[in-house]
Amino acid sequence: MEKILKIISLIPLFQNVREGELKKIRAIAVDKFYNKGRTVFSEGDKGDGFYMVADGKVKIYKVSMDGKEQILHIYGPGSPFGEVAVFAGKNFPANAETLLKSHLLFFPRAAFVELISNNPSLSLNMLAMLSMRLRQFTIQVENLSLKEVPGRLASYLIYLSREQGVEDSVSLPLSKGQLASLLGTIPETLSRILAKMSARSLIAVDGREIKLLDMPGLEDLAENGKL
Amino acid sequence: MEKILKIISLIPLFQNVREGELKKIRAIAVDKFYNKGRTVFSEGDKGDGFYMVADGKVKIYKVSMDGKEQILHIYGPGSPFGEVAVFAGKNFPANAETLLKSHLLFFPRAAFVELISNNPSLSLNMLAMLSMRLRQFTIQVENLSLKEVPGRLASYLIYLSREQGVEDSVSLPLSKGQLASLLGTIPETLSRILAKMSARSLIAVDGREIKLLDMPGLEDLAENGKL
DNA sequence: TGGTTTCATTGACATAAGTCAATAGATTGG
DNA sequence: CCAATCTATTGACTTATGTCAATGAAACCA
Numbered sequence: 117m118e119k120i121l122k123i124i125s126l127i128p129l130f131q132n133v134r135e136g137e138l139k140k141i142r143a144i145a146v147d148k149f150y151n152k153g154r155t156v157f158s159e160g161d162k163g164d165g166f167y168m169v170a171d172g173k174v175k176i177y178k179v180s181m182d183g184k185e186q187i188l189h190i191y192g193p194g195s196p197f198g199e200v201a202v203f204a205g206k207n208f209p210a211n212a213e214t215l216l217k218s219h220l221l222f223f224p225r226a227a228f229v230e231l232i233s234n235n236p237s238l239s240l241n242m243l244a245m246l247s248m249r250l251r252q253f254t255i256q257v258e259n260l261s262l263k264e265v266p267g268r269l270a271s272y273l274i275y276l277s278r279e280q281g282v283e284d285s286v287s288l289p290l291s292k293g294q295l296a297s298l299l300g301t302i303p304e305t306l307s308r309i310l311a312k313m314s315a316r317s318l319i320a321v322d323g324r325e326i327k328l329l330d331m332p333g334l335e336d337l338a339e340n341g342k343l
Numbered sequence: 344m345e346k347i348l349k350i351i352s353l354i355p356l357f358q359n360v361r362e363g364e365l366k367k368i369r370a371i372a373v374d375k376f377y378n379k380g381r382t383v384f385s386e387g388d389k390g391d392g393f394y395m396v397a398d399g400k401v402k403i404y405k406v407s408m409d410g411k412e413q414i415l416h417i418y419g420p421g422s423p424f425g426e427v428a429v430f431a432g433k434n435f436p437a438n439a440e441t442l443l444k445s446h447l448l449f450f451p452r453a454a455f456v457e458l459i460s461n462n463p464s465l466s467l468n469m470l471a472m473l474s475m476r477l478r479q480f481t482i483q484v485e486n487l488s489l490k491e492v493p494g495r496l497a498s499y500l501i502y503l504s505r506e507q508g509v510e511d512s513v514s515l516p517l518s519k520g521q522l523a524s525l526l527g528t529i530p531e532t533l534s535r536i537l538a539k540m541s542a543r544s545l546i547a548v549d550g551r552e553i554k555l556l557d558m559p560g561l562e563d564l565a566e567n568g569k570l
Numbered sequence: 571t572g573g574t575t576t577c578a579t580t581g582a583c584a585t586a587a588g589t590c591a592a593t594a595g596a597t598t599g600g
Numbered sequence: 601c602c603a604a605t606c607t608a609t610t611g612a613c614t615t616a617t618g619t620c621a622a623t624g625a626a627a628c629c630a
Contacts, residue, residue, distance in 0.1 A: 178481065180489035181567045188481060203467070204474035209481045233467065236460040240430070243459075243466065246473040247431035253480035254405065254415060254427075254436045260487040261527040262407035264616070292578065300488040305617055307579050323626090340408050491586065519608065532587055534609050550596090 118142070120221070123170055127194045129245055132237045144227040148220045156198075156212035156220065163201020163208045165224040169193050172218025173289075176210050177297065187298040188256070190215070190290065196245065202228065203246075215294075260300050266309050267341030268299045270334045273319070277328060284331070288324040312343060345369070347448070350397055354421045356472055359464045371454040375447045383425075383439035383447065390428020390435045392451040396420050399445025400516075403437050404524065414525040415483070417442070417517065423472065429455065430473075442521075487527050493536050494568030495526045497561045500546070504555055511558070515551040539570060 121142045124130055130138060148167075150156065156167060156174065167174075169191050176189040176197055188210055191197050201208045202225045232239045259268045272295075276286040288295060296306040313319050318334055320327040328334060337343060348369045351357055357365060375394075377383065383394060383401065394401075396418050403416040403424055415437055418424050428435045429452045459466045486495045499522075503513040515522060523533040540546050545561055547554040555561060564570060 178485045178489060180485075184489055186484060186488040188484060200474040200477045202474075203470040204478055205471065206478070209478045229467065232470075233463040236466070239463070239466040239470065240456065240460065243430040243469060243473065244432070246470065246477060247427045247429075250427045250473060250476055250480065251431055251433075251436045253477065253484065257413060257415060257480065257483055257487065258405045258407075260484065261413040262405060262411055293576095302618065303578065304580085304619085308617090311579080520606095529588065530608065531589085531610085535587090538609080 120145070120147075120170060123193070124221075127168070129168075129196055129241050130238070131241060133235060133241075137231065137235055137238070140231060141223075144231070145221040145223055148222050150214045150218045150220065152214055152217050154214045154218075156214065157208050158211050159208060161208050163198060163206070163225075165222050165228065166196055166198040166202045167212070168196040168221045168223065170219040170221050172220070173215040174212055174218060174220070175215050175294070176212050178210050184302070185297045186300055187294065189252075190298070196223075199242070199246065215290075263338075263341040264343075265299060265301045265305055266313065266343035267338055268301075269306070269309060269313070270318075270338040272299065273326065273328060274331075274334055274338055284329075285325065285327045288326065291324075309343070316343070347372070347374075347397060350420070351448075354395070356395075356423055356468050357465070358468060360462060360468075364458065364462055364465070367458060368450075371458070372448040372450055375449050377441045377445045377447065379441055379444050381441045381445075383441065384435050385438050386435060388435050390425060390433070390452070392449050392455065393423055393425040393429045394439070395423040395448045395450070397446040397448050399447070400442040401439055401445060401447070402442050402521070403439050405437050411529070412524045413527055414521065416479075417525070426469070426473065442517075490565075490568040491570075492526060492528045492532055493540065493570035494565055495528075496533070496536060496540070497545075497565040499526065500553065500555060501558075501561055501565055511556075512552065512554045515553065518551075536570070543570070 121138065124142055124145075125138055130141060133141070145168075147170075150172070157163070159178065171193055174191045174197060175187050176191070177185050177187045179185050189197070197212060198208055200206075202223075232242060259271060263271070273286055276288075277283065280286055290298065292306055292310075293303045296303045299306065310319070310321050314321055316333075318328075318330045318337070320329055348365065351369055351372075352365055357368060360368070372395075374397075377399070384390070386405065398420055401418045401424060402414050403418070404412050404414045406412050416424070424439060425435060427433075429450075459469060486498060490498070500513055503515070504510065507513055517525065519533060519537075520530045523530045526533065537546070537548050541548055543560075545555075545557045545564070547556055
C-alpha cells in the first residue's frame with residue numbers, strides 16, 4: 117500500500133471508512149512540503165480546503181496588534197487543521213506556521229464535501245473531530261480566564277506526562293518561548309514561574325526535560341491555581 | 344403547521360432539509376420547560392443528547408474552584424447547545440443554566456445520529472454549526488489572551504451594535520455582573536471601566552442602555568486594547 | 571572553530587486587574 | 601408600599617503579570 121494511504125488509514129478521522137473511499141480520499145489530497153518556520157496560511161485568507169499533517173509539526177496561532185502571540189493548537193502527524201474555513205464557508209480564523217520541516221496534505225473543499233456527503237461514517241468522524249476541538253477550547257478558555265499562569269503550566273505538564281505516557285518526567289515539545297505563547301504569557305514570566313516551582317521542589321528543570329517531583333502538588337496547583 | 348415544527352424549519356441547522364425529514368426531527372425532539380435560573384446540565388454529566396432553545400435564554404459557563412464564573416456562550420431561540428457531548432461521545436464540557444423561563448427541545452443522541460447518517464444536508468449543516476462555534480472560540484481566546492478588559496468590552500459593544508442593527512446605541516442583553524463574567528472579569532472591574540469610558544466620552548451608560556458616542560474611538564480600543 | 575544570532579534568565583519597575591469592605595440603587599414579594 | 605434581597609458602584613489596598621534592560625547560555629553556520 118502506498119505510504120500516505122497507509123498513514124491516512126490509521127487516522128481517527130478516517131476510521132470505519134471503506135477501502136474504496138479511502139482511495140478516493142487519497143486521490144483528492146494534494147501533497148505540500150514546507151520548510152521549518154513557513155506560513156501555511158494567514159488569518160483572513162480565503163479557505164478553499166483544509167490541511168492534514170502527514171509529517172512534521174504545525175502551530176495555529178493569533179497575533180495582537182502589538183505583536184504578542186497566542187498559540188491555539190500544536191498539531192503533529194494525523195491531525196487535520198483549517199477545517200473551519202471549509203465548513204463555515206469563510207476564511208481562516210487564525211494563522212498556521214510549520215514548526216519543523218513538514219509534509220502536509222491539502223484537501224480541496226469541493227471534493228471533500230462531495231466525499232462527506234456520500235459517506236456517513238466520514239461525516240460522523242468529522243463531527244467527532246470538531247467536537248473534540250470545541251472541548252479543547254472550553255478548557256483553554258477556562259485556563260486563560262480562571263487560572264493563573266502557574267496553574268496553567270501545571271495543567272500542561274500533567275497533560276504532557278499523560279500524553280507521553282511517563283509518570284514523573286516530561287520532555288517539552290516546544291521551546292520555552294513558544295510554551296509561554298501557548299500558555300498565554302511571555303517568556304520572562306514563564307522563566308520566573310519555572311524557577312519558583314523548582315524552588316518549591318515541584319519540578320526540576322533541565323533544558324527541555326522536566327522532572328515532575330511532586331505530582332499531588334502539581335495537581336493541586338492545576339486545580340486551585342495558587343502557587 | 345405545528346408551532347414548534349415551524350420554528351424548527353426556520354433554524355439554520357435545519358435548512359435544506361426535506362419536509363419529511365423535518366417531521367422526523369420534530370418527532371424525536373422532547374419538549375422541556377425550565378424556570379429562570381435552572382440548571383439544564385452540569386459539567387461532567389453524561390450527555391445522551393443535545394438541546395436547542397425554542398424560547399428563552401441559556402448561558403453556558405465554567406466555574407473555578409474558588410467560584411469565579413466564565414461564560415462561554417449565551418444562546419437564544421434557534422441555537423443548539425450541548426452537541427459536543429453527542430458527537431465526541433463523552434460528557435458535557437461545561438454547565439448550562441437558563442437565564443429566563445425557557446422552552447428547550449432535547450434531541451436524544453441515538454435517534455439524531457440515525458437522522459444525520461441518512462441526511463447529508465443535515466450533517467453538513469451541523470458541521471457548519473460546529474465550525475462557527477470554533478471560530479467564535481478563537482475570538483474568545485484572542486480576547487482573553489491578547490486584549491485587556493477595556494478592549495474586550497469595546498469589542499463586545501461593537502458586536503452588539505451590529506447584532507442589534509443600531510449604529511449608535513445598544514441594549515445589554517445581560518446584567519452587568521453576567522457581562523463581567525462573559526468578558527472574563529469581575530463586576531468591580533467592569534464598573535470602573537464603564538466609568539472610565541464614560542469619562543472619556545466613548546460611551547454614555549444608563550442602566551442597560553449604552554450610547555456609543557465615539558465609534559472610531561471604540562474600534563481603536565477594540566483593536567489596540569489601550570484605554 | 572569561532573563568532574553571530576537566537577533563546578533563556580534575572581533584576582528593577584510599572585500597571586492592570588483582583589480583593590475586601592462599605593454604601594447606594596434597584597428590584598421583588600409579602 | 602415598604603422591607604428585604606439582589607445588583608451596582610466606589611475607595612483603599614494587594615498582587616500577578618507585563619515592560620524594559622542587561623547578561624548569560626545555547627544553537628547555528630560559514
